[in-house]
Structure formats: structure tokens, C-alpha cells
Amino acid sequence: MKVTSLPLAAAAAGVALLSTQPATASPLPHQLSFGDSPSLSTTFSLLSSLTSASLDVFTPRLVQTAHDEAPYWGFPHYLRWKGVRFFDVTDHLDANGQDVLLAHSLLSATSNEKKTSSFPSKLSYQKQVGSVHANISESGPRANIAAFTSFTNRYYKSGSGKQSQQWLLAKVKEITSVDENITVEEFEHPWGQNSIIAKIPATDSKAAEENGRIVVGSHQDSVNLIFPYLPAPGADDDGSGTVTQLESLRALLASGWKPSHSNVEFHFYSAEEGGLLGSQAVARSYAESGKKVRAMSQFDMTAFIKAGTNATIGVITDVVSPELTAFNRLLIEGYLDVPWVDTQLGYAGSDHASWTKVGVPSAFSVEATFGDCNLKRIHTTSDTFTHDEYSFEHILRFSRLSSAFIIELAGWGK
Numbered sequence: 001m002k003v004t005s006l007p008l009a010a011a012a013a014g015v016a017l018l019s020t021q022p023a024t025a026s027p028l029p030h031q032l033s034f035g036d037s038p039s040l041s042t043t044f045s046l047l048s049s050l051t052s053a054s055l056d057v058f059t060p061r062l063v064q065t066a067h068d069e070a071p072y073w074g075f076p077h078y079l080r081w082k083g084v085r086f087f088d089v090t091d092h093l094d095a096n097g098q099d100v101l102l103a104h105s106l107l108s109a110t111s112n113e114k115k116t117s118s119f120p121s122k123l124s125y126q127k128q129v130g131s132v133h134a135n136i137s138e139s140g141p142r143a144n145i146a147a148f149t150s151f152t153n154r155y156y157k158s159g160s161g162k163q164s165q166q167w168l169l170a171k172v173k174e175i176t177s178v179d180e181n182i183t184v185e186e187f188e189h190p191w192g193q194n195s196i197i198a199k200i201p202a203t204d205s206k207a208a209e210e211n212g213r214i215v216v217g218s219h220q221d222s223v224n225l226i227f228p229y230l231p232a233p234g235a236d237d238d239g240s241g242t243v244t245q246l247e248s249l250r251a252l253l254a255s256g257w258k259p260s261h262s263n264v265e266f267h268f269y270s271a272e273e274g275g276l277l278g279s280q281a282v283a284r285s286y287a288e289s290g291k292k293v294r295a296m297s298q299f300d301m302t303a304f305i306k307a308g309t310n311a312t313i314g315v316i317t318d319v320v321s322p323e324l325t326a327f328n329r330l331l332i333e334g335y336l337d338v339p340w341v342d343t344q345l346g347y348a349g350s351d352h353a354s355w356t357k358v359g360v361p362s363a364f365s366v367e368a369t370f371g372d373c374n375l376k377r378i379h380t381t382s383d384t385f386t387h388d389e390y391s392f393e394h395i396l397r398f399s400r401l402s403s404a405f406i407i408e409l410a411g412w413g414k
């Protein structure tokens with residue numbers, strides 16, 4: 001795709017916008033009569049919302065697309081179009097142009113690091129994990145994905161992106177309401193859609209303080225490749241990871257689980273599609289305030305099984321911790337009914353990369369090898385949950401992986 005085709009597409013999208021749903025504009029009046037002030041103001045509000053949407057797309061940002069590359073001014077929308085994954089580091093450079101997140105990765109060079117970056121080489125909680133897995137079922141994910149894809153899009157700057165975040169917040173609160181000690185908070189961002197963090201405290205708070213947190217993540221935003229404010233159901237990217245985590249959390253709590261020796265956090269990031277904006281803000285905040293994280297596991301796209309292939313779990317091997325990734329393979333071998341297959345995604349593939357930057361061991365599991373992922377539908381109106389290659393059975397495998405990861409690392413408190 002050429003850069004020069006962008007303005008044309010944006011103009012086309014602008015026309016489409018007028019006939020769909022600019023988040024802040026009033027509906028089109030039947031007749032525009034210019035002597036009449038309400039119509040004038042309606043026209044003005046339409047034009048200004050179209051202008052701000054276009055400004056959003058045509059504003060360059062400091063982006064980084066490779067580990068050894070200096071940030072440069074680029075257009076996030078164009079990068080997405082080309083399928084290039086990127087960090088938007090505009091808000092995370094110091095006065096000398098150094099990446100603030102990388103500076104904080106010094107945190108991981110402390111004496112604790114050796115201890116915290118080693119992970120179990122065998123499984124210890126088969127019985128307990130089995131009891132949680134027995135409670136995992138399709139009904140939650142089916143209902144949740146239907147609701148979560150019912151918003152026009154979940155773009156992080158759109159009105160419907162904010163509404164979908166509020167729906168998710170209410171859902172996480174509902175699921176966690178069974179335990180008074182669980183907190184659910186919004187991590188506020190300036191762009192509208194906030195990240196959501198649910199914290200489950202360990203029964204042994206002293207051990208938890210020493211060991212650091214166990215974090216599982218997914219991203220809540222979606223985007224349309226043509227123009228970000230157009231419809232984008234994002235059923236796989238990353239509605240699937242979102243409902244994967246909701247089911248893992250629900251089944252853990254239904255089984256009476258509490259972590260024993262590490263606090264556990266479920267993160268639902270905003271603005272992954274904007275260049276890992278939400279997860280960078282969260283990771284930086286944790287690093288700057290010295291909140292220790294022992295391990296982070298990302299779930300982004302968990303539903304797709306390409307026709308003619310057998311189900312596998314893709315294990316991402318770049319921009320992750322090799323030690324945590326080895327542990328992740330052990331979990332798949334011990335707890336799932338399909339094999340893992342190593343695969344690579346490139347730099348800034350998903351939110352785990354923000355944690356890798358601040359020196360936290362991260363892992364990333366995905367629906368298949370990169371080549372067999374849902375690459376044709378994502379970021380389009382076709383990323384729905386109603387086609388034949390969208391599998392709830394596959395989603396549940398990742399809910400099992402998430403809950404096993406949590407129990408084997410954070411324990412089972414009494």
C-alpha cells in the first residue's frame with residue numbers, strides 16, 4: 001500500500017463517517033437551512049468532529065519499530081495499515097530523547113533479579129488446577145464476546161471505545177464481587193478509554209511483598225484499518241483475549257481460589273493498537289513507583305483455528321523472557337490437549353513488550369503460528385465471532401493456560 005493512497009481513503013472514510021456515527025456529533029438534520037442556527041451548529045459540529053478525527057489520523061507520533069532503532073516521527077495509522085508493529089514512545093522520552101521505560105529497566109538489574117527470574121521446572125498444583133479447569137465453560141465467553149463486540153468499535157479515542165471500557169469495568173466488578181478483598185481500578189489515561197486492573201491479594205502478604213506480582217494481560221481496544229473510527233468488532237483482536245481472561249478469573253474465583261504467596265493482577269489494557277500506549281503507561285508507573293512484578297503473561301488473539309490446520313498454541317519467542325517462556329511450554333504440555341509451537345511476532349507485537357522494556361519477565365501465547373493467525377480479518381469489519389474459524393473451544397484452552405499460570409506461580413491459599 002502506498003502512502004499516497006492515504007488522503008483518498010481518508011476522504012472516503014470521512015464520507016462514511018458522516019453517514020455513520022461520529023462519537024460527538026449530533027445526527028444529520030433532514031434539511032440543512034443556513035438561516036437557521038440549530039442547523040448551522042449541527043453542520044459545524046459535524047465538520048469539527050470530522051476534522052478532529054482526521055487530525056487524529058494525520059498527526060505524526062514518535063514511533064519505534066525495532067529494538068535497535070531510534071524513535072522517528074511516523075504515522076501510527078499508516079504503520080497499522082502496512083502491518084508494522086510499533087511502540088508509540090512520544091510520551092515516554094526524557095529531555096535527552098532517551099526511552100524512560102528502558103532507563104527503568106535498570107530496576108531488573110538489582111540483586112533480586114536472579115531470584116525472581118527463575119521459574120518452576122515442574123508442576124505442583126495439578127489437583128487444584130484441575131478443579132478450576134472443571135469449572136471453565138463456554139457460556140461466559142459466548143455471552144461476553146457478544147456484548148463486547150456490540151459497540152461500533154472499541155477505538156481508544158472514540159465514544160464507543162469509552163462505553164465498551166465501562167461495560168468491561170462493570171463486568172470485572174461483577175465477577176470479582178464474590179470477594180471483598182479484590183479491588184478493581186481504572187488506570188486513567190488522557191485519551192478517554194482507561195485501562196482496567198483487578199487485584200487479588202495473597203493470603204500471605206509478607207511473602208507476596210517479597211515475591212512480586214503475577215500479571216496476566218490482554219487488550220480491550222479495537223481498530224479499523226481503513227479509518228479508526230469506522231466499525232471494528234475486534235472479536236479475535238483482542239475480544240478473544242479479553243473474554244479468555246474474564247473466564248479464567250471467573251472460574252478461579254468460583255473454585256474458592258486465593259493466591260497464597262504472590263498478589264495476582266488481571267490487566268485489561270487500553271490503546272494497544274495505538275502503539276502499546278496503555279501498557280507502556282502502566283509498566284512505567286509500576287517501574288517508577290517500585291512495584292515489583294515477577295512475571296507477566298499476555299493473551300492477544302486466542303480464538304482462530306485456520307481451516308485445514310490442527311489446533312496449536314503459538315508460543316512467541318522474541319521480545320519475551322526465555323525462562324518464563326520455557327515455563328509456559330511446561331504448562332501447555334501439562335494442562336492442555338494440543339501441542340505448542342514456537343513462533344515469532346517481531347518487535348512491539350503486543351503489550352508484553354512494554355513489560356520486557358522495564359525488565360519484567362514476560363511471555364506471550366497466541367492462537368497459532370504467526371502465519372496461521374487471523375491476519376485477514378483483524379482490524380476489519382470481518383473480525384466477528386460468527387464465522388467457522390472462530391473457536392470457543394480454543395478460547396477455553398487459553399483460559400486454562402491463564403489459570404494454570406496463575407496458580408502454579410502464585411499458589412493456592414487457605
Ligand SMILES: *[C@@H]1O[C@H](CO)[C@@H](O)[C@H](O)[C@H]1NC(C)=O
Binds near residue numbers: 254255
Ligand atoms: C462452577 O462453579 C459454580 C460455583 O461453585 C457453580 O455454580 C457452577 O455450576 C460451576 N460450573 C461448572 C461448569 O462446573
Ligand SMILES: *[C@@H]1O[C@H](CO)[C@@H](O)[C@H](O)[C@H]1NC(C)=O
Binds near residue numbers: 178180181
Ligand atoms: C479478606 O481479608 C481479611 C483479612 O485478611 C480476611 O480475614 C477475610 O477472610 C478476607 N475475605 C475473603 C472473602 O477472603
Ligand SMILES: *[C@@H]1O[C@H](CO)[C@@H](O)[C@H](O)[C@H]1NC(C)=O
Binds near residue numbers: 308
Ligand atoms: C491433524 O492431525 C491429524 C491427527 O493427528 C493428522 O492425521 C493430520 O495430518 C493433521 N493435519 C495437519 C494439517 O497437520
Ligand SMILES: [Zn+2]
Binds near residue numbers: 237238273378379
Ligand atoms: Zn491488533
